[in-house]
Amino acid sequence: MTGKGERRRAPYRRRLRSRIIVSFVLLGFCLTTLFAFATNWARARVENQLVEDVMNRNIDEFARRFYESPGRNPAVPVQQIRAFAYPSDKFDRVREERPEWAAFATGNYKLSGVDEHNEPFSYKLAVRKAPDAWFFLAYDMTESIRGEEQLKRALFFSVLVFSALSLVLGWWSASKVMKPVSDLAARLRAYRGGTSEPEPLAPRFPDDEVGQLAQALDDYSSRLTEVVQRDREFNADVSHELRTPLAVIRGATELLLTRPDLDPKVLQRLQRIQRAEQQCTDLIGALLLLSRNERGQGSSNVARVSEQLLDSHRAQLGGKPLELILEGNHDLVIDAPESALSVALGNLIGNAVKYSKEGAVRVRVGNNAVEVIDSGPGLSEEDAAKLFQRGYRGTHAGHSQGGGIGLSIVSRLCDLYGWQVNVRPGAGRGVIATLTFSPA
Known part of the structure; x- marks a missing residue:
């Protein structure tokens, strides 16, 4: 899938x-x-x-x-x-x-x-x-x-001739009738969105049924543009307002981490706060890109981002008998910012760690893909069919925290960057999640 x-x-x-x-x-x-x-x-x-x-x-x-x-x-x-x-x-x-x-x-x-x-x-x-x-x-x-x-032969040929004439007349009439509709469809296809508002369609068509349709499309386009604009402004405002306190948290955490006499438990808490702040920053950046439907600029080393994500989860395992392992190619670099890769790969690793009670979670980096292999309970047919639907929580979710939107965000990031994500049952048990990147 x-x-x-x-x-x-x-x-x-x-x-x-x-x-x-x-x-x-x-x-x-x-x-x-x-x-x-x-x-x-x-x-x-x-x-x-x-x-x-x-x-x-x-x-x-x-x-x-x-x-x-x-x-x-x-x-x-x-x-x-x-x-x-x-x-x-x-x-x-x-x-x-x-x-x-x-x-x-x-x-x-x-x-x-x-x-x-x-x-x-x-x-x-x-x-x-x-x-x-x-x-x-x-x-x-x-x-x-x-x-x-x-007479019968003449009538038979008359039927054929008039049927052929009907075909010609129908072809001509259909071309005349459908030309305004085809022009309207061509103008709609020509507009692919952008920063500028679309050119009104109604003035280019006569005041008939097609003109009324063009006018209705102009009205719908105007309302849709207004909604999109409000959505973009809201996302930008939220991103700005959230980044400000996150920047304060980052500065305070970095300042506290410079103190040499920190208690080990306090140090551990500060490092966890620092990782959480970085995850929030990456998530805000990824969601802002999704809301704008535009790709961010930058490059990312997949192995390095994977190791950072595994380190973050190691600090939260507590006494859970689970081993987190990174394998494979350490030189794979993709054309995408680390925030997008961190969100996409972090959701796959987070699910693997959440549903694996013991054993190991392996992150295997290949030449153009990365696999997350866990030792959890596996994947049911119902989960395989609905796993990437927004709001769906798997049959093994139980009372765990989460709103069922993590893999939906992964799917949207894949659509944005041209990646592919695939989740399938493992050989014996567990799940194998594969994130395949687009060629450079």
Whole structure:
């Protein structure tokens, strides 16, 4: 687990521009498809009504002419229509030659299929049956079916063309609609903070929804800048007011330590006061840097700072059977002030000493990192997941003092300086905390 934690990738979200384009395409596709379906349905309905009307008029005319001259088969005025008339003495012939026709009652029917030459056919059949004669009128639908197929192909390509036009229109509209939003986002990204106040956004945009958003962002930025300014002033004031009494304590302690006739117990107390004053000074400096979000200047020898921290804890062990050991590279120097390194490393060493009842706490300095290895009770899964959260106290904290903000400060210092902190269970027991520094 790292101090700042691994940032989970946010779930993919479709951009607003893409949603607008997809909406246009879906709208165009749905409307053109609906129009194509309605057109084909209306064509089929109108054509069916017209064909049946023509057939009904022609079969009635055909029957009238047949009764005027029963001896001959009258002609039909429409070329696509073939008419047949069978008197009562030829009913059996119809049943033999055209059984499907003979089975129909008076009305209009549609027939389709494949003939004996394996050629498709389609026609409409009008049937009029009287006691003395049967009349059949067949209307060839081949040309109509060919036209229907051509119309369907035309409608299909129309759907594709209008969908493509919808895509182009959606792309253009999305670009026009989203350009002010993109400009606003670009201006927000361009401003990275600093000492100067940000330039107002609202005057650069028209008085529309984007302009209202820019105005709201300006108002929010103004209030946020005011809060940050008050926070910085407060931190500076607190730092100044705290450093003044600490400077008095430091001067008084140094003056008392120069006396040669000090009692050993008094000397021990004075040295403890001196170390506590130095820790407070380092902590104030580190917190002030965090509040300003700026790196301090300077360089630090990791081994020397570690030895100072271990000496400070040795003086506070009392009768605790715990050995504090410094190992490894004594020449590692990092680009950071000693106050920041002392706070970060001091919290790791302090936790190791606090939770180790016996055994040893080893501080091992490597080429670009330092490890703090303790012999404490170890690390639970819950602690590993929440260890660097502000205010969280581990399961082994018990009634010990502390507000659960030490490792949170370590994590923030790592973010500021580009370091990495990792805490993992040891091989047998205990915890290994690793502080990795950024390359020079």
